[in-house]
Amino acid sequence: MARWQPETTQRLIVAAVDLFTEQGYDATTVAQIAERAGVTKSTFFRHFSDKRELLVAGQETLSRLLAEGIAEAPADASPLQAVAAGLERASSAMGPANRELGPRLRAAIAASTELQERDALKSVGLAAAMTAALVARGVPDPTAHLAAELGVLAFKRGYAQWSESDRDDTRGLAYHALSALRDLRTATASLG
Amino acid sequence: MARWQPETTQRLIVAAVDLFTEQGYDATTVAQIAERAGVTKSTFFRHFSDKRELLVAGQETLSRLLAEGIAEAPADASPLQAVAAGLERASSAMGPANRELGPRLRAAIAASTELQERDALKSVGLAAAMTAALVARGVPDPTAHLAAELGVLAFKRGYAQWSESDRDDTRGLAYHALSALRDLRTATASLG
Known part of the structure; x- marks a missing residue:
């Protein structure tokens, strides 16, 4: 169901920013961001090309x-x-x-x-x-x-x-x- | 003799900047910078901790x-x-x-x-x-x-x-x- 969630982009951003704060940018993986946001990795990649892109969006x-x-x-x-x-x-x-x-x-x-x-x-x-x-x-x-x-x-x-x-x-x-x-x-x- | 060269820092910077322009920052190695400047890698590391540091100096x-x-x-x-x-x-x-x-x-x-x-x-x-x-x-x-x-x-x-x-x-x-x-x-x- 995650792919139809209207707030997915925002949830991915919040999850990423929180993980960056907790454990650093380098140590944070796309898999961790997706998990924290409650979506799959492939859902992440439908929204962003990589974790850096997420910040440029x-x-x-x-x-x-x-x-x-x-x-x-x-x-x-x-x-x-x-x-x-x-x-x-x-x-x-x-x-x-x-x-x-x-x-x-x-x-x-x-x-x-x-x-x-x-x-x-x-x-x-x-x-x-x-x-x-x-x-x-x-x-x-x-x-x-x-x-x-x-x-x-x-x-x-x-x-x-x-x-x-x-x-x-x-x-x-x-x-x-x-x-x-x-x-x-x-x-x-x-x-x- | 390179280690006593007074202009070594400057030569390393010029060599690095030229290599970054020619082949990109990512593709440029410390070994290449040292070679272009006519010094050894260990001389490079007496002046800078890495290639990024060279730009911050x-x-x-x-x-x-x-x-x-x-x-x-x-x-x-x-x-x-x-x-x-x-x-x-x-x-x-x-x-x-x-x-x-x-x-x-x-x-x-x-x-x-x-x-x-x-x-x-x-x-x-x-x-x-x-x-x-x-x-x-x-x-x-x-x-x-x-x-x-x-x-x-x-x-x-x-x-x-x-x-x-x-x-x-x-x-x-x-x-x-x-x-x-x-x-x-x-x-x-x-x-x-």
Whole structure:
């Protein structure tokens, strides 16, 4: 029955992240992840090509949503307003399961250099996607690059705040990400 | 005689980067790197614990120099002036050999996901070192984090411009890094 389970992808991700935290990334096998998630190995391989892929899965989706939000922002939007539109679009794809995953994911990453490298490259990919979308709007470099980096920082800070906040706080990821973006914008005035 | 060669570390790095570009990171062995550099495997292992370490080698030094420059900036320096002092300190450690290595290193990184991940985590490490040094000066978050990210961007942009510039351009890395930092500072005014 597992193959028809709608939440299988999410269960595999949670199982993998928990195992990475408990015993390390290297020591964790696909068989263990499948077992923890209550599915067969062949079910795992219908969802992901390997255990590394499992961590990359969300990146293409996030990059696409960030870029789409930037591309579809009003023509007179400033670079940072366009970035805000990208953050809102990407945030709309993140639900309660993503919120629950946050602290576990951070623990797994903190425990593994390999996952830290993977996570760092993910940020580079998100920044590149946003930079390209801003350049396509006519934003010159280095403003485009700078705005994209602020967007990545805001998304990461917003995600951390959202996933660590009280569960009776019903404000979504978009609220926290845009709030972090405003804080970063304000901080530019103090750079000197 | 190889063990007394003062430039052995640099030769090993150049040999490794060239081999990574030619045949990929995974396919390159320590034995091949040593052979290309004209030294024995045991000489390699006196300099580096493995081929991965070879790429990380400069990171601790750079992080230390960036942090020292920030720590020793005048007490009334703004966050970005302190970052500039860090960039100057780190730049002073980079000579002609580092300049020659730039294009080769970028080619090797472009060809390997593993090296991209390693390089991305290096940037995270440099940003963390600068953030900590700024916080120690009393710069509040997120200004410290933002200033550190600008510093990393400026160092990377400056290094690219320096290593790609005409060889009769005798301006050092510090000139290019500080110039990039000024451009990024100026760009903050166009964020909207």
